Amino acid sequence: MHPRRVARLRQTLEQRGIAAQVVHTDAAEWLERSDASFDLILLDAPCSGSGTLQKHPEWPWLVHDDLPRLTGLQRRLLTAAAERLAPGGLLIYAVCSWLPEEGEAHREWLAEARPELRPAAVWPAALGADADGATTAFFRPHPLRWEGEGFQAFAFTR
């Protein structure tokens, strides 16, 4: 949505020699109007950023009264994205937030609302460690054992 980020994206694509169609618009509206279907959708959704405390230590002291707007937008984007997922395709949703209402709650809601979607276990259950091969369709690193930014991600296939 931000022109500066779109310009940076175009620059990065050009530097790397990657051909891609860049669409600068409201993704929910665009998806709702589209009749295309996609094999892979990564929805790196706008969120409260509660997982970015390392970068933004002031976060707990700010007023976050736009959470209802954000969770509404996340659900709208998720609904539109799920609608456009091709059979056998993979939909990944991610937010840099710990708040359950920005991740886990959407996952539970989507599983119930769209029974044709199945959880896709695409992450090692113990990321960063020598895992036993177990995988998970919902990844949320433990805040006390994870050194990077906080986030949640889940995946579904159709």
Ligand SMILES: C[S@@+](CC[C@H](N)C(=O)[O-])C[C@H]1O[C@@H](n2cnc3c(N)ncnc32)[C@H](O)[C@@H]1O
């Ligand atoms: C978590 S960031 C994604 C960052 C991106 N993956 C990157 O590496 O630059 C979420 C982005 O969604 C954009 N955004 C917010 N509302 C949107 C909407 N309705 N449609 C499309 N993008 C939106 C924000 O401007 C922000 O750049």
